[in-house]
Amino acid sequence: MINKKVVYVTGPTASGKTELGVRIAEKYGGEIVSADSMQIYKGIHIASAAPDDNEKRGIPHHLIEFFPLSQQFSVADYVAAARQCIDEILSRKKLPVVVGGTGLYISALTDNIEFADEQTDLKLRGELDDEFERVGGEEMLSHLSAFDPETAARLHPNNRRRIIRAFEVYRLTGKTVTEQNKLSRQNEPRYDNLILGVTSRDREWLYNRINLRVDKMLENGLAEEAKETISLPLNSGGMQAIGHKELYGYLKGECTIAEAAQRLKQSTRRYAKRQLTWFRRDTRIKWLYADEEPIFERAQSLIDEFLGEDERNEE
Numbered sequence: 001m002i003n004k005k006v007v008y009v010t011g012p013t014a015s016g017k018t019e020l021g022v023r024i025a026e027k028y029g030g031e032i033v034s035a036d037s038m039q040i041y042k043g044i045h046i047a048s049a050a051p052d053d054n055e056k057r058g059i060p061h062h063l064i065e066f067f068p069l070s071q072q073f074s075v076a077d078y079v080a081a082a083r084q085c086i087d088e089i090l091s092r093k094k095l096p097v098v099v100g101g102t103g104l105y106i107s108a109l110t111d112n113i114e115f116a117d118e119q120t121d122l123k124l125r126g127e128l129d130d131e132f133e134r135v136g137g138e139e140m141l142s143h144l145s146a147f148d149p150e151t152a153a154r155l156h157p158n159n160r161r162r163i164i165r166a167f168e169v170y171r172l173t174g175k176t177v178t179e180q181n182k183l184s185r186q187n188e189p190r191y192d193n194l195i196l197g198v199t200s201r202d203r204e205w206l207y208n209r210i211n212l213r214v215d216k217m218l219e220n221g222l223a224e225e226a227k228e229t230i231s232l233p234l235n236s237g238g239m240q241a242i243g244h245k246e247l248y249g250y251l252k253g254e255c256t257i258a259e260a261a262q263r264l265k266q267s268t269r270r271y272a273k274r275q276l277t278w279f280r281r282d283t284r285i286k287w288l289y290a291d292e293e294p295i296f297e298r299a300q301s302l303i304d305e306f307l308g309e310d311e312r313n314e315e
Contacts, residue, residue: 047243
């Protein structure tokens with residue numbers, strides 16, 4: 001039996017995590033647990049780059065496209081759901097393979113973070129929401145960086161909910177989100193973790209993949225998918241996704257599809273850069289460079305060592 005061992009495949013968007021995760025699951029008798037904060041939502045299949053049946057290749061996938069787009073799904077919700085999935089997979093003597101690029105999800109699982117009951121103040125939240133509407137995400141992040149630079153560095157300017165939450169936590173508790181996260185990391189790890197990171201030495205290699213992915217998304221009907229969400233409030237859970245917001249100008253006749261596509265490519269490249277900034281701080285990650293090596297063979301070597309000879313012989 002694989003005893004509480006979990007393999008993670010993470011890294012920036014478009015780096016090849018999905019393909020690698022499926023190959024690992026095929027090789028080692030595993031099941032995949034998503035660690036993508038947008039793939040949990042129903043209705044944004046194209047924008048979230050959720051794997052289709054062909055990409056899944058018969059491997060069980062968990063926490064993908066199961067939650068209503070209009071509702072909020074917190075990190076605490078994710079950790080509770082992911083732990084349940086991982087424990088069930090382990091009980092079946094399978095290898096959990098956690099795949100995704102949401103750094104906060106990965107950290108919360110690997111560091112066994114416990115989340116305290118969240119304090120809320122609806123009046124304060126309303127005031128912060130009004131401020132966000134007035135000054136925009138970029139300026140809010142600039143203000144946030146003055147007292148919580150780590151949180152500000154990992155948030156996208158469009159991530160209205162989490163930006164507002166970071167201000168709310170600080171004003172209600174006197175502690176930053178970063179400080180609270182550090183306090184909650186005092187538990188022993190719940191699992192024995194191997195974290196693989198997929199990236200590239202050459203940043204242009206990754207950016208070219210991002211540009212090609214956006215082109216393919218548009219060919220596959222991204223604009224039509226965005227029409228279905230354009231009427232949802234911007235603070236809806238799934239509306240934080242890169243992929244729809246950038247097309248609303250086009251859908252409203254305010255710009256061309258080419259201009260919207262360029263905006264989407266730029267937003268996605270910036271997101272990848274923020275992901276890399278987040279992950280580079282985690283010294284546990286074993287990096288695989290997809291532009292210069294056969295990453296599955298490298299991953300296989302690391303996993304074989306991680307699982308140990310006896311457990312591999314049981315597969």
